[in-house]
Amino acid sequence: MSKKENTNKFKASWTYDKAPESTDHIQIKKQYELFIDGKFVKPVKGKYFDTTNPSNDKKIARVAEATKEDVNKAVKAARNAFKNWSTLDGKERGKYVFRIARLIQERAREFAVIESLDGGKPIRESRDIDIPLAANHFFYYAGWADKLEYAFPNKKPKPIGVAGQIIPWNFPLLMAAWKLAPALATGNTVVLKPAETTPLTALRLAEIIQQSGLPDGVVNIVTGAGETGASIVNHPDVDKIAFTGSTGVGKYIQKATAGTGKKLTLELGGKGANIIFEDAAIDQAVEGIINAIFFNQGHVCCAGSRLFVQESVADLVIRKLKHRIDTLIIGDPLDKNTDIGAINSKKQLQTIKNYITIGLNEGAEIYQPKCTLPKFGNWCAPTLFMNVSQSHRIVQEEIFGPVLAIQTFRTIDEVIEKANNTPYGLSAGVWTDKGSKIFYLTQKLNAGVVWANTFNKFDATSPFGGYKESGFGREGGLHGLYPYVKFD
């Protein structure tokens, strides 16, 4: 029997009935205001924008758009709150952060459903990954609040002041947690701007913060798009900017803050190399490839979007990968069986589609499973590109979608050179049964994170961040405290 006949013979026949997570317990307001100085206030200019459900294009709520005037108010509130908050005993600050962590845990189900409704990610991921990790982050940094003297022995760490934090739409609540938790634990006050397509969980977090009794003005949450972000970045009374998002915007922020004395951390794009050696546990590696590129529809800055397979096992890996993506379930993000949800926005869908066209024009061989995508909403089938080379744009540029570019390699030197041959340096994965090879590669790969025999694993205690155009500064772990303290 020829190889060709054998493919696609493992298609699943038993289809699972819909098992949607209930939305009955979720209360979403028709209209959301800005969270400034501990209160929900209407925007000065009275402008609002809609946030929609990317899986069916339905409008979910109206959200206030913060203009320069609103950002001024928020920064002022943060500045006023800074005096008392920064001098509060670390132990007391920690108690507030612990309280926020516990409240997130208590309302985890609610957060998970809203995250999936507003952002399109499968409930399995928001329930099992995003929300528990967000709570963990608050727990972890709450523990640091009264131990900063030990984190920086003999250095007398002091908070910086008002932090402007701008977060992306791919992990809305988790990114808010990554930003807020260390800032609060170290005694800073914050103006946070969630992404315009996914503001709802951050606003729900604002309600929790209000409930936790955190002093007014310590956390301010202003919603809006790029202009709101620019107002924060350019505000003269902001002492520190923390940004997670695209490299393009990151470059703009670095220019804008140059010479202003503002401290800056950037966590930007990536084009992670996922490297499979012939001695790897192949079936687990295939699973790792799936996790690396299709986790959160590929909307992950550290996604393993470039796959390097050792030539001797390339055919086998690609064949198994094709079988595996045939069994992925694409559809309603709220269904507990969904593996791949909706693309976050029309704009992002267009970007991904453009790249798929570019890949085809560049002569790459495409594979997509035969699946029916829902009629409404933003959908993209998981996509493999074979026969690609380093000079292809789909290999060089970040796509931020479920699109994987597959290359092969023969020697270890070759794969190190190819993996590092990118302007980015955020993540990489190494799959081999041999420990020595793992250590050799972790030394040679220019990436902030190198995962060995796994991919896309996060933990509050582990620092995360990039090299080169993937940004600078670390979030998580002890290193995550540095960007929020200064020393005399």
Place this chain on the structure above:
Amino acid sequence: MLPNLNNLPVYDTTGVNERIARFCSRSIKKSSKITGLKLAVSMIDLTTLEGKDTKGKVQQLCYKAMHPYDAIKGIPTVAAVCVYPAYVSTAKKALQGSDIKVASVATAFPSGQSNLKVKLSDAKFAVAQGADEIDMVISRGKFLSGNYQYVFDEIASVKEACGDAHLKVILETGELDTLDNVRKASEIAIYAGADFIKTSTGKIQPAATMQVTYVMLNAIKDYYLKTGKMIGMKPAGGISNSKLALQYLVMLNEVLGEKWMNKNYFRFGASSLLNDILMQLVKTETGMYQSPNYFSKD
């Protein structure tokens, strides 16, 4: 011929556990649940393998196999009844007229600690008594000492002794220690002529686990990709409730797919599983759980 065992896929326990967790997080509801449960019933090798077995007990078990729960229509019969060689003829007679197979354990079950001659005559006796399927055990001692050729030859000889009867090869994964060993033993059994590979005797703990079953399913998949031949899979021992059975079926569905989703290529070696599934099926019909006393214990 003994395959090359130096180049086999390796298994990473952490990775395997993560994959299993994904299977177990599938939510099986409504009609897909009923379909799955009925399919599971049809795949059961209803088993009694005790020293205290009697003719009467085997007869009762056979009746249960043919009539799992007559009060509700549409419940299939089980795939086979699995007994010791001494009760094969009893079972064969009791199951007359049905298409339920008689499976017999053989080859000095469960330890396999005897010589080849005794093992072969054990298998031949069971076949002569009318067994449709033989569940043999491999020599784990020889396997662990690295004498793979011996294990291979033994399986091949038993296969020959079985004639037309189907051969299921029990690896007794609870004694093999590592997933890599499970893969190696699967490979030996498949190449030596096994029609099915089976996890356990049920006499050693742990018996079947999803981890070892996953590794064995992958061995079957790889063999199919190489040769186009389909081998069956039988997890046995420890699968005692419906939820777990459905999780095994999810795994089968997503690793091997539709061609394997029937009793010709997948079996559950179990005894108490049947009543638990019946309880679930009655619940979907009537809306409430019945007391276990409503389900016959044979």
